[in-house]
Amino acid sequence: MSEPREVTVLGSTGSIGRQAIAVARQNPGRLQVTGLAAGGGDVALLAEQALSLGVRTVAVARATAAQDLQLAFYAAAQQRGWAQGHYTLPEILAGPRAAEELAARPADVVLNGITGSIGLGPTLSALRAGRTVALANKESLVAGGELVKQAAAPGQLVPVDSEHSALAQCLRGGARGEVARLVLTASGGPFRGRSAAELAGVTREQALAHPTWDMGPVVTINSATLVNKGLELIEAHLLFDVPYADIDVVVHPQSIVHSMVTFADGATIAQASPPDMRLPIALALAWPDRLPDVQPALDWSQASTWEFMPLDSEVFPAVRLARQAGEAGGVVPALFNAANEEAVAAFAAGHLAFTAIVQVIARTLDAAPDLGAPTCVEDVLAAEKWAREHARVAIAGG
Known part of the structure; x- marks a missing residue:
């Protein structure tokens, strides 16, 4: 029998990440989780996942969460009755580029379950390192568009x-x-x-x-x-x-x-x-x-x-609007996505009406200058920054 596929799970404490880990646990002979990445908002769950799976590396986006994670490792280990120092702690990567670094580490499959366009960097990092990417982070493909397509070899991107x-x-x-x-x-x-x-x-x-x-x-x-x-x-x-x-x-x-x-x-x-x-999720991890x-x-x-x-x-005009953004190409889909993220955050916080979410996107796209096709991640980030700022003005009623 062949060795199990090594899997890195990005966004491990989110809905997709938790379900991916459950699938791996049900199939220990086929899948082995060796790396985890999360934002750092739930270090207790992340530590529990890491120790129970025996992963090599854990990445947290919030640099300040590294020490909290270390303490959570000790707490989780104590609950298991392990004497301090009698077990191997995973390597900890911390900071906004930690998930990108982990995505390039050795693994057969990188599952990107991060929410939002912050998943673009890890997707590109994994692709350039030759990893198969099980992609649940649709925003990175939408925002990154041709950058992701250019980085991906045939069959390297598998949808989740x-x-x-x-x-x-x-x-x-x-x-x-x-x-x-x-x-x-x-x-x-x-x-x-x-x-x-x-x-x-x-x-x-x-x-x-x-x-x-x-x-x-x-x-x-x-x-x-x-x-x-x-x-x-x-x-x-x-x-x-x-x-x-x-x-x-x-x-x-x-x-x-x-x-x-x-x-x-x-x-x-x-x-x-x-x-x-x-x-x-299971099909993407074991594809084909x-x-x-x-x-x-x-x-x-x-x-x-x-x-x-x-x-x-x-x-529900959002699909029609997305079709227009997609046909326009370049960074326009990134503008669509970034404006939506700002509008959804405002709605969730009680600062925007539900029907205004798509209106904010439309106003942002209508005002967009010709930013051309992106040649690097920085181009995408700059376009998103413009869209977020314009969306905030629209949300505030400006």
């Missing part, structure tokens, strides 16, 4: 998002020249079917009540506005080299069919499974192989109904 994992699986059903359309499915979020007027007073708690998925707060709010689907549209174009005109979005409230591919002869192949992120017993399959002994309906782009 359930929709893009589904597309990758469906694309196995035919040659690339036979592909007619990609069809991304969207749950429609918690406000599907509402009018624009009915969205005016939406609260943070309502936006966080997703009907089918359990995700982190930023992704959940993005799903409620359908910005998440806009980001996924851009990501699908970049991952699979399919023109924007040939990528559709359809609302499917049950979240059972995760996406579909229509081929030139009129056949459509869909990937269906209960809504559970363990399946796409499948791991056994990752999650329960659909129960065909029970009656069920699957619905599909067109997206109401008048009430």
